[in-house]
Amino acid sequence: MMPEPEIKLDSMNTDRMTVIMGPQHPFSHGLWTLKVEVDGEIVTDAEPIIGYLHRGWEKECENRTYPKIIPMADRLCYSASMTWSHIYCMTVEKALDVDIPDKAKYLRIVADEICRIQSHLMWLAAVGTDLGNLTVFLWAMREREFFLDLNVRLCGARMTTNYPRIGGVRNDTTEYFDRDCMRCVERFEKRLWDIIALVDDSSVFVSRMQGISRLTREQVANLGVTGPAMRGCGVDFDIRRDDPYDGYDEMDFEVPVLKEGDTYARYMVRIEEMFQSCEIIRQAMKKIQDMPRSAPYRLKVPSAVPEGTHFARLEDPRGESLMYLISDGTDKPYRLKVRSPIFVNVSAAKPMVQGCRIADVPAVMAMVDMCLGETDR
Amino acid sequence: MAMKYLDKYPKDTAKGLWVVKPMWTVMKLFAKVIPRRSMTIMYPYEKEWIPDNYRGRPGLQFDKCVGCGLCARMCPTACICLVETTDDEGKKVKRPQVNLGRCMMCGYCAEYCPVDAMTVTPEIELAEYTREDLIYGPRRLRFEGVNEMMEVHIEEHLISNVQKGILDQPTSAFEVDRPVLEEAKCIGCQKCFKVCPVGAIEMYEAGVNEKGKPKKIPRIDTDKCICCKNCVDDCPKSCLHIKEVL
Structure with missing residues (x-):
């Protein structure tokens, strides 16, 4: 591979130009704008502009009863719908001080990890098109279809799952779900190597990612970046392992961490996470199969939540998501605050793209895995 | 900083033979993929199988x-x-x-x-x-061939039962939660009696009100009641409320 030529920002005295990428631009997956200032071909400054998709989600929650918010939480992010409704249910369960049954925990883990894999595959498809590799897009979308079918088998909908409930989950596993789940995971682990071969064996795509947009550990910590983007920069932190929720402490898995901090490291971390998710699904399904069919999976909870403030957080496919609930003793929340991982991650756009070439901007920002539904809410 | 799976993949393959390698990979994958069956269907003529628990209309x-x-x-x-x-x-x-x-x-x-x-x-x-x-409309909403899976059932367990170790009695709010009456507040307007869809409420004479006229108050048949909360919502003096069994 060709060595990366050193870029000096002050050496070229060309005119600065502002390029507005978005909101209708093939690189912006969603409705957002990246205002890029370029010096020749080198990016000197960048400013993300968001807010095109603001729907007043948090305010709308304030006049809905608690169960009605679950399908709304699904729509925060279409590809991570399960984790968003999961975090909402976890928050309300904390407020109610309810400990959910073991079977519900494992079912949630299975659904969460299916959601994580399909979300990462959606990201991989987007990266494929951003790098100009259409086969990756088609293959990733094809593999994703099997996980969406698993979602249908489990909860009846492809993407907006509406599966967790306050106090458990909606339904038990349906007939043949465990068989399908195991087969799907096994098959996916084999097929993922094909997709890796398509990207990793080709210097065209690797050289567009390697050594570009380096962030250090300190930068990442100061910017508040979470999720795979953080782990690609050498910060060894995953809420599933370090602050386990809902039965993740019983799962045996590794958290992929790379210290390179470039775009390629973020790509590798996400790919490895998909393999780890397959392992978690297998372990959780094993635990569900060991349980009797009649084991409880949903508790009856009171409709009114006692007064207080509570929060819960979990590892979203994109980073750390958090919900903060203020309840006033009625059956409607007084205030529900969402901490979206992408809202924070995209604020790191400037240090990420500074010094890159303008042609690299799509590849760099693809690693943030933008989702505007949760950013603007 | 080890990757359990990705470390198995040969590293830096892109560096050596940098034109031949991707071409070789593509040819290899092409040979691998081409015998597989097609993943797409001719949609309006062929349709995908949809499981019974699918949430359509x-x-x-x-x-x-x-x-x-x-x-x-x-x-x-x-x-x-x-x-x-x-x-x-x-x-x-x-x-x-x-x-x-x-x-x-x-x-x-x-x-x-x-x-x-x-x-x-x-x-x-x-x-x-x-x-x-x-x-x-209601008639158009009908669907032929409804089975058990389409009528989604709630199978909740009471927290008190789980703590006692009773795990084989799934129930739901419609079976255990019932409205209770605060008799002192009731004015006998009979709104709950009129609104009850299953006729679980009957009015009976219970003394006189403060003006000295005979007053009727509701009695709730707990077997017939389905806990739809219509009476609770319609009560003008909010003297009915749901007693939740937990």
């Missing part, structure tokens, strides 16, 4: 429905409303009507139906020419 079992309106109150998008219609015997009844233009297929109407009359259906081809056609 809501369906209604007209004769099972009691017209309690819980689906309308539970609907997050407020796309269900109750309309007056006549049943097979010519009696005036209230039945839900769904505006599918607003429905988000969450399946709450099926899940929270106390008599399992609302169902989810695997029907997904819902395109119409006008918006008015998207409004499904």
